Amino acid sequence: MLEKALQGTKLYWGWLAFLALLVLVGVGCYWQQLTHGLTITGMSRDVTWGFYIAQFTFLVGVAASAVMLVIPKYLHDYKKFTKILILGEFNAVAMVLLCLLFIVADLGSPQRLMNVLLHPTPNSILFWDMVVLNGYLLINILVGWVTLEAERKQVEPPHWIKFFIYLSIPWAVSIHTVTAFLYAGLPGRGYWLTAVLAARFLSSAFAAGPAFLILVTYIARAFTGFDPGKDVLATLGKTVVYAMIVNIFLFLCEVFTVSYSQIPSHSAHLQYLFFGYHGHGVLVPWMWASMIMGVAGILVLLVPKNRKQDNMLIIGCLLVFIGAWIDKGLGMIGGGFVPNPLHEITEYVPTQLELGVSLGIYALGFLVLTVLYKIAIGVKQEVE
Amino acid sequence: MNTTRRCFLKLASIAALGWGGVRPAAQVLASGGAAPSEGLLFASRHAVHAGPHALTAKRWAMVIDTRALTSEIIKDMVEVCHRIHNVPDIPTKQNIKWIWETHFENLFLDDVHEHLPADHPQIGVALCNHCDNPPCVRVCPTKATFQREDGIVMMDFHRCIGCRYCMAGCPYGSRSFNFMDPRPYIAKITPEFPTRTKGVVEKCEFCAERLAEGKLPACVEVSRGAVVFGDLADPESPVRKALASRYSIRRSPTLGTQPCVYYLV
Numbered sequence: 001m002l003e004k005a006l007q008g009t010k011l012y013w014g015w016l017a018f019l020a021l022l023v024l025v026g027v028g029c030y031w032q033q034l035t036h037g038l039t040i041t042g043m044s045r046d047v048t049w050g051f052y053i054a055q056f057t058f059l060v061g062v063a064a065s066a067v068m069l070v071i072p073k074y075l076h077d078y079k080k081f082t083k084i085l086i087l088g089e090f091n092a093v094a095m096v097l098l099c100l101l102f103i104v105a106d107l108g109s110p111q112r113l114m115n116v117l118l119h120p121t122p123n124s125i126l127f128w129d130m131v132v133l134n135g136y137l138l139i140n141i142l143v144g145w146v147t148l149e150a151e152r153k154q155v156e157p158p159h160w161i162k163f164f165i166y167l168s169i170p171w172a173v174s175i176h177t178v179t180a181f182l183y184a185g186l187p188g189r190g191y192w193l194t195a196v197l198a199a200r201f202l203s204s205a206f207a208a209g210p211a212f213l214i215l216v217t218y219i220a221r222a223f224t225g226f227d228p229g230k231d232v233l234a235t236l237g238k239t240v241v242y243a244m245i246v247n248i249f250l251f252l253c254e255v256f257t258v259s260y261s262q263i264p265s266h267s268a269h270l271q272y273l274f275f276g277y278h279g280h281g282v283l284v285p286w287m288w289a290s291m292i293m294g295v296a297g298i299l300v301l302l303v304p305k306n307r308k309q310d311n312m313l314i315i316g317c318l319l320v321f322i323g324a325w326i327d328k329g330l331g332m333i334g335g336g337f338v339p340n341p342l343h344e345i346t347e348y349v350p351t352q353l354e355l356g357v358s359l360g361i362y363a364l365g366f367l368v369l370t371v372l373y374k375i376a377i378g379v380k381q382e383v384e
Numbered sequence: 385m386n387t388t389r390r391c392f393l394k395l396a397s398i399a400a401l402g403w404g405g406v407r408p409a410a411q412v413l414a415s416g417g418a419a420p421s422e423g424l425l426f427a428s429r430h431a432v433h434a435g436p437h438a439l440t441a442k443r444w445a446m447v448i449d450t451r452a453l454t455s456e457i458i459k460d461m462v463e464v465c466h467r468i469h470n471v472p473d474i475p476t477k478q479n480i481k482w483i484w485e486t487h488f489e490n491l492f493l494d495d496v497h498e499h500l501p502a503d504h505p506q507i508g509v510a511l512c513n514h515c516d517n518p519p520c521v522r523v524c525p526t527k528a529t530f531q532r533e534d535g536i537v538m539m540d541f542h543r544c545i546g547c548r549y550c551m552a553g554c555p556y557g558s559r560s561f562n563f564m565d566p567r568p569y570i571a572k573i574t575p576e577f578p579t580r581t582k583g584v585v586e587k588c589e590f591c592a593e594r595l596a597e598g599k600l601p602a603c604v605e606v607s608r609g610a611v612v613f614g615d616l617a618d619p620e621s622p623v624r625k626a627l628a629s630r631y632s633i634r635r636s637p638t639l640g641t642q643p644c645v646y647y648l649v
Contacts, residue, residue, distance in 0.1 A: 037582035039564035044477035048551040108546020108583030115526040115545050123426050126525035187639040188555020341555045342490040346477050
C-alpha cells in the first residue's frame with residue numbers, strides 16, 4: 001500500500017516539499033537548542049515546562065479522539081462511521097508521534113532518553129505515560145494497516161484484529177488519563193491538584209479531537225474528492241458539541257471549588273490566568289478568547305441545522321478547536337507554574353526559537369498525516 | 385471488630401503495600417534481603433557506604449534559628465555552598481540556587497500574618513528540605529534522584545535526562561536546571577567537586593561529600609551557630625536539643641512531604 005504515497009499530483013508533492021522545508025527550519029532551531037541547551041527557550045527556574053509540554057498535552061487529546069469513532073462503530077454497530085474510521089486511526093498515529101517528538105524536544109539531555117527504559121521506574125507517572133503512548137501508537141498502526149489492507153483486498157479483516165480494536169478503546173482513555181495524572185498528583189501545584197483534571201482533559205480531547213478530524217476530512221474532500229458519507233461529519237459534530245459542553249461544565253466545577261473555598265494556593269492560578277495576578281497577566285486575553293470561542297462554538301454547533309451546513313460546521317469546529325488549544329496548549333501548563341510554590345511570580349512566554357522547533361515538529365506530524373491519509377484515501381478510491 | 389471493618393483493613397493494608405509501602409516492596413524486589421540499594425523497579429532507599437572517618441546518622445536533619453540568622457550570615461552560607469559546589473552565578477531567571485535568602489513570608493506562606501511583632505524575622509534561608517517522603521523521588525522516571533537510608537536526597541548527574549518532572553514535583557522550589565553550560569558562569573572551579581553539564585537538574589545534597597570525610601555541611605560551619613545539623617534519631621544530637629529548646633515549624637507541612645529542615649521561631 002505504501003506505493004500510494006509515492007504517486008501524487010504536483011500539488012501533493014508541493015505540499016510535502018513545503019512541510020519538509022518547515023521541518024528543516026525546525027531542525028535548524030533544534031540544532032541551536034542542542035548546542036546551547038534549553039536556555040534558548042523562555043522557560044525558567046520557576047516555569048520549568050512550557051510550550052513543548054503544553055503541545056504534547058494537547059495533542060494526546062487529539063490522538064485519543066479516534067475512540068469517538070471506534071466506540072459507535074464497534075460497540076454500537078454504527079456503520080456510517082466505517083468510512084472515516086481509518087482517518088481517525090491514522091490521525092492518532094500522527095498525533096502520538098507528535099506527542100513523542102514534543103517530549104523529546106523538551107528533554108535537557110535527549111542523548112540519555114533510553115535511561116527511561118534502562119532504569120524503568122513504575123512509581124513515576126512519566127514511565128506509564130511512555131508505556132501508554134507507545135502502546136497506543138503501535139495499536140493504531142496495527143489496526144489501521146490491517147483493516148485497510150483487508151479493505152483493499154476486499155476481504156473481511158482477520159478475526160484477531162478485533163482484540164486490538166477493542167483494546168484501543170480503554171487504551172485511548174488511558175493515554176489522556178495518565179497524561180492528566182502527570183500533573184494531578186503533584187503537591188504544591190494547586191492548579192493541577194484536582195481530581196477533575198483527567199475528566200477535563202478527556203472531555204476537551206473528545207471535543208477538540210473530533211473537531212480536528214472534521215476539519216481535516218473537509219480538507220481531504222476538497223483535494224481528493226473523498227466523500228465521508230451523508231451526515232457523517234454532522235453526526236461527529238454532535239460529539240464535538242456535547243463533549244465541549246461537558247468540558248465547560250467541568251471547568252465551571254473547578255471554578256466553583258476554587259473560588260468558593262477561597263484557598264489561595266488554588267485560586268491564585270485561576271486568578272492569574274483570567275484576571276492577572278499582582279500586575280502580571282500575559283495570558284489574560286488568551287484565556288478569555290479561549291472561553292468565548294468555546295462558548296461560541298457550542299452555540300453554533302448545538303443547532304442541528306448548523307451541523308448540517310458545511311460552513312457552519314467548519315466555523316463551529318474551528319472555534320472549539322482553537323478554544324481548546326489555547327486552554328490546554330497555552331494556559332494549562334504555564335498557569336500551573338505561576339505563581340510558584342513560594343508565591344513568587346515569573347511569567348513565561350515562548351521564544352522564537354522555541355516556536356521554530358515546535359513548527360518543525362508540527363510540520364513533521366502533518367507530513368506523516370498527509371502521507372497516511374494519501375494511502376488511506378487512495379485505497380478507498382481504488383476499491384470504489 | 386466486625387467483618388466488614390476487618391475486610392476494609394485488609395484491603396487497605398494491601399493498598400498500602402501497593403503504594404505507601406512502595407519502599408519495602410521494592411526492597412524485596414531489588415535486593416532479596418541484602419543491603420538495600422537502588423530498587424530494581426520502584427525507587428528504594430540506598431544504603432550509605434560510609435568510610436571510617438565519615439559522619440553517619442540514622443536520619444540527618446537541620447535546624448535553623450530564624451532569630452539568629454542575619455542577612456550577613458546567609459550571604460556567607462550561600463557563598464561557601466555555591467563556591468565549593470561549583471554552582472554557577474547566572475544573572476537571569478534561568479539561574480541556579482542550592483541555598484538562598486528569601487522573605488520570611490515566602491518561606492512560610494501559611495504561618496505569617498500582618499500583626500506579628502515588629503522584631504520578627506523578615507528574612508529566612510531556603511534549601512532542599514530532604515523530605516522523608518520526597519515527591520521529587522516519587523516522580524523521577526529514571527531514579528536519577530534518589531534517597532539514602534540516612535534521608536539525604538541525592539542527584540545522579542550522569543543519569544538525569546533533564547525532563548524536569550522533579551522540579552514540577554518539588555513544592556519548595558528547591559531544584560534548579562542547567563538551561564545552559566554552567567562552567568562559563570563559575571568564577572573559580574573547585575576541583576574537588578564535579579561541575580555539571582547543561583541539561584541536568586541539581587540541588588543541595590546536605591554536603592554528603594563532606595559528611596563522608598567527617599565534616600559538617602559547609603553552610604552549618606559558617607552559620608555562627610544559627611544552623612545546627614545532626615541525627616534526628618539521636619536524642620542527644622544538637623538538632624534534637626535545639627528542637628526541644630524552642631518552638632519550631634517546617635515549610636508547608638500539610639503537603640505530607642515531611643521536611644527534615646526545621647526552623648526555630
